[in-house]
Amino acid sequence: MAGRVYLIGAGPGAADLITVRGMRLLQQADAVLYDALVQPEMLEYCPQAVLIPVGKRCAKASTAQRFINKMLVDAARKYGRVVRLKGGDPMLFGRAQEELAALDEAGIGYEVVPGVTAALAASAGTGISLTSRGLARNVLFATARVGEGESGSDWVKPVLAADTAVLYMGVKQAAEIAAALLAGGMRPDTPLLVVENASLPGVREWPLTLAELPQAAGWNLAGPAILLLGEVYRARLALDERIRQTG
Incomplete structure (x- = not known):
């Protein structure tokens, strides 16, 4: 059975601006796919998790969105609790809709946890x-x-x-x-x-x-x-x- 995916807003940068819910889910995650803008200090909340960088930065080498979608689906089929950690708020200029559509198509359950934009x-x-x-x-x-x-x-x-x-x-x-x-x-x-x-x-x-x-x-x-x-x-x-x- 596939796991569950949590799209979590990491916030604007400071590690302590993530929501309490977001931090707790990071602490429970089996795998974390994180953006390039996520600060290293935030990844200290999830030392138990497999960390998978899927950075996207304007005008810099980055992971194609279609490949991120596939990695997210593959991770959900391998791990029980998967976090997709996105800078700012997932639902604002974060291409969350494309990732949610890929999860819907694969029949994988998810939850979105908002963040500070x-x-x-x-x-x-x-x-x-x-x-x-x-x-x-x-x-x-x-x-x-x-x-x-x-x-x-x-x-x-x-x-x-x-x-x-x-x-x-x-x-x-x-x-x-x-x-x-x-x-x-x-x-x-x-x-x-x-x-x-x-x-x-x-x-x-x-x-x-x-x-x-x-x-x-x-x-x-x-x-x-x-x-x-x-x-x-x-x-x-x-x-x-x-x-x-x-x-």
């Missing part, structure tokens, strides 16, 4: 709420990235309409993102933050305007980064400018 960790770290009474009443999570063989989507209009927008996997496309939003009518002085390694000791933040965003495309960032746009970041941008002028 990077946007929430970045917001907590910066001390700037994604929403603010009278200023930002809605938040949009989006990505401009299109995988090989995938059709594009109209992400620009929703971002233009949002009070606060969070763009995942967008730093390398910073110039294209800025050009698209400016062409759509977004103001060049729209404030934003680039946050790298949210929740980790090496976290870094860069306040910018939309007009300045293209420069981020040339940054050689080692960790995952997201873009946060909206008027809620206006005060932070002004503070950074004052510090630079008096610095």
